[in-house]
Amino acid sequence: MLSFSQLVCCLCLLFFVVFSKAEPDFSLLNISVDTERLVEDLKILGQFSDGDYPGITRLLYSKEDKAARRYLIALFEQSGLSVSWDPVGNIFARWEGSDPTAPAVGSGSHFDTLLNAGLYDGTLGVLGALEAIRSLKKAGFQPKRSIEIVAFTSEEVSRFGVGCVGSRYMVGSLSVEELMKLKDSEGVDFDSARKFCGYTEELGSSTTSDDRYSAFVELHIEQYHILEDKGIPIGLVTDIAAPALYTVEWKGPGGHAGSVPLNERQDPFLAASEFALSLEQLILKDPTNSRATIGRVEVYPGSAGAIPRSVRLSVDIRDINEESRTKLKEQAMEKAASIAQKRKVKMDISHNYSYPPAKMDPKVIAVMEDSCRKYNLTFLKMISRPFHDSLFMATKFPTGMIFIPCKEGKSHVPDEYASPEDILRGVEVLAETLARLSYL
Amino acid sequence: MLSFSQLVCCLCLLFFVVFSKAEPDFSLLNISVDTERLVEDLKILGQFSDGDYPGITRLLYSKEDKAARRYLIALFEQSGLSVSWDPVGNIFARWEGSDPTAPAVGSGSHFDTLLNAGLYDGTLGVLGALEAIRSLKKAGFQPKRSIEIVAFTSEEVSRFGVGCVGSRYMVGSLSVEELMKLKDSEGVDFDSARKFCGYTEELGSSTTSDDRYSAFVELHIEQYHILEDKGIPIGLVTDIAAPALYTVEWKGPGGHAGSVPLNERQDPFLAASEFALSLEQLILKDPTNSRATIGRVEVYPGSAGAIPRSVRLSVDIRDINEESRTKLKEQAMEKAASIAQKRKVKMDISHNYSYPPAKMDPKVIAVMEDSCRKYNLTFLKMISRPFHDSLFMATKFPTGMIFIPCKEGKSHVPDEYASPEDILRGVEVLAETLARLSYL
Numbered sequence: 001m002l003s004f005s006q007l008v009c010c011l012c013l014l015f016f017v018v019f020s021k022a023e024p025d026f027s028l029l030n031i032s033v034d035t036e037r038l039v040e041d042l043k044i045l046g047q048f049s050d051g052d053y054p055g056i057t058r059l060l061y062s063k064e065d066k067a068a069r070r071y072l073i074a075l076f077e078q079s080g081l082s083v084s085w086d087p088v089g090n091i092f093a094r095w096e097g098s099d100p101t102a103p104a105v106g107s108g109s110h111f112d113t114l115l116n117a118g119l120y121d122g123t124l125g126v127l128g129a130l131e132a133i134r135s136l137k138k139a140g141f142q143p144k145r146s147i148e149i150v151a152f153t154s155e156e157v158s159r160f161g162v163g164c165v166g167s168r169y170m171v172g173s174l175s176v177e178e179l180m181k182l183k184d185s186e187g188v189d190f191d192s193a194r195k196f197c198g199y200t201e202e203l204g205s206s207t208t209s210d211d212r213y214s215a216f217v218e219l220h221i222e223q224y225h226i227l228e229d230k231g232i233p234i235g236l237v238t239d240i241a242a243p244a245l246y247t248v249e250w251k252g253p254g255g256h257a258g259s260v261p262l263n264e265r266q267d268p269f270l271a272a273s274e275f276a277l278s279l280e281q282l283i284l285k286d287p288t289n290s291r292a293t294i295g296r297v298e299v300y301p302g303s304a305g306a307i308p309r310s311v312r313l314s315v316d317i318r319d320i321n322e323e324s325r326t327k328l329k330e331q332a333m334e335k336a337a338s339i340a341q342k343r344k345v346k347m348d349i350s351h352n353y354s355y356p357p358a359k360m361d362p363k364v365i366a367v368m369e370d371s372c373r374k375y376n377l378t379f380l381k382m383i384s385r386p387f388h389d390s391l392f393m394a395t396k397f398p399t400g401m402i403f404i405p406c407k408e409g410k411s412h413v414p415d416e417y418a419s420p421e422d423i424l425r426g427v428e429v430l431a432e433t434l435a436r437l438s439y440l
Numbered sequence: 441m442l443s444f445s446q447l448v449c450c451l452c453l454l455f456f457v458v459f460s461k462a463e464p465d466f467s468l469l470n471i472s473v474d475t476e477r478l479v480e481d482l483k484i485l486g487q488f489s490d491g492d493y494p495g496i497t498r499l500l501y502s503k504e505d506k507a508a509r510r511y512l513i514a515l516f517e518q519s520g521l522s523v524s525w526d527p528v529g530n531i532f533a534r535w536e537g538s539d540p541t542a543p544a545v546g547s548g549s550h551f552d553t554l555l556n557a558g559l560y561d562g563t564l565g566v567l568g569a570l571e572a573i574r575s576l577k578k579a580g581f582q583p584k585r586s587i588e589i590v591a592f593t594s595e596e597v598s599r600f601g602v603g604c605v606g607s608r609y610m611v612g613s614l615s616v617e618e619l620m621k622l623k624d625s626e627g628v629d630f631d632s633a634r635k636f637c638g639y640t641e642e643l644g645s646s647t648t649s650d651d652r653y654s655a656f657v658e659l660h661i662e663q664y665h666i667l668e669d670k671g672i673p674i675g676l677v678t679d680i681a682a683p684a685l686y687t688v689e690w691k692g693p694g695g696h697a698g699s700v701p702l703n704e705r706q707d708p709f710l711a712a713s714e715f716a717l718s719l720e721q722l723i724l725k726d727p728t729n730s731r732a733t734i735g736r737v738e739v740y741p742g743s744a745g746a747i748p749r750s751v752r753l754s755v756d757i758r759d760i761n762e763e764s765r766t767k768l769k770e771q772a773m774e775k776a777a778s779i780a781q782k783r784k785v786k787m788d789i790s791h792n793y794s795y796p797p798a799k800m801d802p803k804v805i806a807v808m809e810d811s812c813r814k815y816n817l818t819f820l821k822m823i824s825r826p827f828h829d830s831l832f833m834a835t836k837f838p839t840g841m842i843f844i845p846c847k848e849g850k851s852h853v854p855d856e857y858a859s860p861e862d863i864l865r866g867v868e869v870l871a872e873t874l875a876r877l878s879y880l
Contacts, residue, residue, distance in 0.1 A: 115741035157744050224699035241698065245744055256851045257733035257756045258681065258826035259664035262723045269734055270720055273713035280710055283702045293697035294709055295746050297739040301555035304597050304685055304735045304754035304792075305826075306852040311737075314744035316697045352744075386698035386745075411696045412746040 023439045024141070027374070031135045031431045035424040038131040045071065045111065045127065046119045055116040055414035060154035060165065061089070061193035068111060069197070072126065072151055079134055081149070087203045088179070088194065089153040090166040095133050097146040097438055104146040105437040106213040106397065107132070107430065109220060110155030110166065110389060117156075118416020120221045120406060124423065126151045128219040132431035143438035145214055152389045157245065159184050159193075161352050167389035170208045171396040173355075179203065213397040215364050215437045218390045219430045220401060221418050225409030227380060233425045234379040235403030236368050237360050240394070241291075242322045243387045244329060244354035246315045248275065248336055251346040254301075254309035265307060269299055271343045272311040278335045279315070282328065290328055291318040291385060314352075320383055322356050329354075358391045361398030364433075367440065368400055371432035377425055386411075402429055463879045464581075466814070471575045471871045475864040478571040485511065485551065485567065486559045495556040495854035500594035500605065501529070501633035508551060509637070512566070512591055519574055521589070527643045528619070528634065529593040530606040535573050537586040537878055544586040545877040546653040546837065547572070547870065549660060550595030550606065550829060557596075558856020560661045560846065564863065566591045568659040572871035583878035585654055592829045597685065599624050599633075601792050607829035610648045611836040613795075619643065653837040655804050655877045658830045659870045660841060661858050665849030666822060673865045674819040675843030676808050677800050680834070681731075681825045682762045684769060684794035686755045688715065688776055691786040694741075694749035705747060709739055711783045712751040718775045719755070722768065730768055731758045731825060754792075760823055762796050769794075798831045801838030804873075807880065808840055811872035817865055826851075842869055 048068035051057035058064045069091065076083050076093035085091045094104070109125020129149045136143070153166030160182040168174035180203070182190035191203060222228075227235050250268035276294050283292045296314035315332065319325035333349055340347035365381070372379045384401060393399045404426035407417040418426075488508035491497035498504045509531065516523050516533035525531045534544070549565020569589045576583070593606030600622040608614035620643070622630035631643060662668075667675050690708035716734050723732045736754035755772065759765035773789055780787035805821070812819045824841060833839045844866035847857040858866075 114743040114746050117741070117743075117746070161744070163745070222699075223696045243698065253850070254853045255849070256663045256826050257735055258683065258731055258758050258824075259662075259849065259851070260731075261727045262720060262731065263727040267720075269737060270716055273716040276710055276713040277717070280702060280707075287701045287703040291698055291700075291702065293744075293747055295697055295739075295744045295748060296742045297709060297737060297748075297751075299735075299737040301557070301852075302736045303554040303557075303852065304601070304733075304756050305603070306554050306557070306735050307733055308735060308737075309853065316744050318698050384698075386696050409695070409699065410693070411699070412741075412743065413694045413749065 026432070026436055029139055029141060029432070029435060031139050031428055033131060033135045033424050033427045033431065035420045038127055038423060038427065039420055041075065041127045042119055042123055045123050051116050054119060056113045056119060057115050057117070058111070058113045059159045060112050061159070061197040065112060066197045072111065075130065076149065079130060081133070086206065087199055087201050088166055088169045089197060089199050090170060091151040093130070093149040095143060095147045097143040099144050100146055102145045103211045103214040104148045105434055106148050106150055106216040107218065107434055108150035108152060109218050110152040112154045112156050112158070114156050114158045114412050116414060117412045118414060120416055120418045121223065121411050122155055124221055124418065125219045128423070128427050128430055131427050132434055135427070135431050136435055141435055143435065145438040147434050147438055155389050160190055163353070163387070164389050164392050167392040169206050171392050172206055173392055173395065176203055176205055210396060214440065215361070216390065216393045216397045216399045217364065217430060217433055217437070218388055218401045219426050220388060220403055221406040221411060221416070222403040223386045223406065223409065223411035226382060227403065227405035228407070228409060230380065232378050232380045233404065233422060234372050234377050234429055235382045236365055236379050237384045237401035237403060238365065238381050239320060239360065239383045240358040240387050240391045241318050241320045241383060241385045242325050242355060242357040244317045244325055245352035246317070246329070247312060247350045247352060248315055249310060249312045249348045250340065251310045252308070255307045257305045257307060260307060266344045267307055268311040268345045269308045271339050271345045272313055274339050275336050278339070279332050282331055282335070289319055289321065289324065292316065292328070292332070318385060320357060355387070355391060358394040360394065360400050364398050364400035364437070367436050368402060368429060368433050371429045371436065374432060375425065375428050377429065402426055402433070466872070466876055469579055469581060469872065469875060471579050471868055473571060473575045473864050473867045473871065475860045478567055478863060478867065479860055481515065481567045482559055482563055485563050491556050494559060496553045496559060497555050497557070498551070498553045499599045500552050501637040505552060506637045512551065515570065516589065519570060521573070525639070526646065527639055527641050528606055528609045529637060529639045530610060531591040533570070533589040535583060535587045537583040539584050540586055542585045543651045543654040544588045545874055546588050546590050546656040546833070547658065547874055548590035548592060549658050550592040552594045552596050552598070554596050554598045554852050556854060557852045558854060560856055560858045561663065561851050562595055564661060564858065565659045568863070568867050568870055571867050572874055575867070575871050576875055581875055583875065585878040587874050587878055595829050600630055603793070603827070604829050604832050607832040609646050611832050612646055613832055613835065616643055616645055650836060654880065655801070656830065656833045656837045656839045657804065657870060657873055657877070658828055658841045659866050660828060660843055661846040661851060661856070662843040663826045663846065663849065663851035667820060667843060667845035668847070668849060670820065672818050672820045673844065673862060674812050674817050674869055675822045676805055676819050677824045677841035677843060678805065678821050679760060679800065679823045680798040680827055680831045681758045681760045681823060682765050682795055682797040683827045684757045684765055685792035686757070686769070687752060687790045687792060688755055689750060689752045689788045690780065691750045692748070695747045697745045697747060700747060706784045707747055708751040708785045709748045711779050711785045712753055714779050715776050718779070719772050722771055722775070729759055729761065729764065732756065732768070732772070758825060760797060795827070795831060798834040800834065800840050804838050804840035804877070807876050808842060808869060808873050811869045811876065814872060815865065815868050817869065842866055842873070
């Protein structure tokens, strides 16, 4: 004898098998996410790390990244997906739809990390997309458009100083010439690192066609605490703020710490300190919209007994408004120049990157809203101040992002945490959204 | 036929051979320093470096240090000196006097460097002492007291965060327990590093007896430009300023560079920047006597996209007056605490070292003055603000220091430079001083 719930499942399965090529009635699609398995997968991926767990360090093309890639490919293949990759190591895992030549529905995120970072940033969007597909398969769903997971190569800037390498390469915003010029802090060039990781085919331009995806959806932790504070489980991103990164270097003659009197010094660290505080003052004029961060500081030679000779700072500036960001950058750099002049140190600014902000696609957002409603989940439309691969995917494909809360808004730290309950809700909305998009 | 000058040389030689045990007439001692050979030796020693010449990096017990030690020993032995060493790797090269049981005259300096430092700091005092002995031998001089070169292990703080390891060990101001606790930034402990360098005998306390040296003399570059500015070739040190080193660490929760608004941040780098500028203001109240330097800055995790979680600073404070230095340190640390409180970051201070100032011995200075007069060299009595192995040797033995000018006062930098003319004068005064002290 079948129980009532087993009977319902069988009927759903029958429905999808019979009517798989027509638009299904999504109210009958009954998704059951295996959160436990997903959290287990996230933890296993976290083991591929050059550092003390739960602090995760998985830099692009490192031996840990190489191993993580093997793990992901095995996981995708176990779930019956066809795996491929491109010359920079973007990994694609495709669930063939009933209309395999139609533009696919893409979903994914990155799986590299900053130094000593967390378990969920990026990886949730990769393994969450896999779990969405596994739960859709279990529910007997058959997609019309293919659904393709993209595990992007290096969204973080940690190794080569450039973020979103994989997504930028795909949409043509990062050329082969630019890639070939990249070097890490130890002088290893991008091409050698790529080949070390097994990507030995020639590095031509990306062949991603404009109609590869009908839509792209990225699931991500919020990386701040607005959702948590408001007790809302789902954020639907409307805009991604415009990021820019600069490197400011200060140089002086150095000298012996014991001998040179302070009124005769040209100390680049004191210049850099003054600049850091000025930059803070500048941003505090409008703390709601603007952000500036000095995250990387290299002081040379770095001896207790020697006045520094050079200081190199990363200066990350973001604003939802591109013009405001440019104005902010100009004010900061004017300040840097006047400090350099006053302190008689040399100052050089180099531009790492600056991108325009992105708008998420209203139709994709509408589908995500419907998906939330089906599961009785409240949602908040919001701006993403961190940037993501979606910033670049949005330049070519209708794109949307689903945010879930993370504890105390912490991210890029070892105690970054998203609860299984929030993960469950995020994957439910993602799976439903992918299913619906595959018939749009 | 002998020329007149050859005849004078032979007579001098005869004088020293016949009257070697009585006090010689030093007006007849005719020292001829081979500056070219000495400069060549300095340059060869500079090749034992982990870095781009002329920037020299030779850290304690590194493979470069190990190789430099072999070179020095070979050079000492070629000059007919008996070489020995102690368990921390202080190297002794002894020219036996006619009264070998009498306390010897010591002379020397260190041969390790900071990161990417210069060719002359320390090494001039080691190879200069060797050249002094070679020129005394050539002049036919026979010492009464033995003359012993000391090539000290690690005067610089670069590897283990503690300076003057060799001299402190010799005079008993650094215990075996303290040495055993030392670790470098990569976690290698002092004892393993020492053994890697070939010093495998048991690390007991130093056996340097109180009467090992009747006097100790160190030749060094000034490391500032007072002598150069005044056009005076020789500085005779009267006092060495009191050094102190602290490590101040700031900690915050970190976070994503894009999301956390600046008015909610607890950024340890901004706290450290504010502290650096406060410290500068504090010293600028009395720039003549006090010095403070932040030379080593470690920012963690050091990613452009992450707010720093910790910043560690070395804080080097010096003053000729020990009380002033202590007061300065207290004021600085009060400031650090109030900044930490205001910015809601944690702050920890650890004490690396602090030593009292040292007075050079008036009798040794008097001999150095006589030596200067013999060569018609003007001299300046002066304070050394950098500290040296002599700071510690002075706690046990009558000690003196001879300074020579260095170009633009630069030191601890690759373009540190002392002219052959100034080196010649410094070694003449050193040789004459050692000769005279060996009969006192």
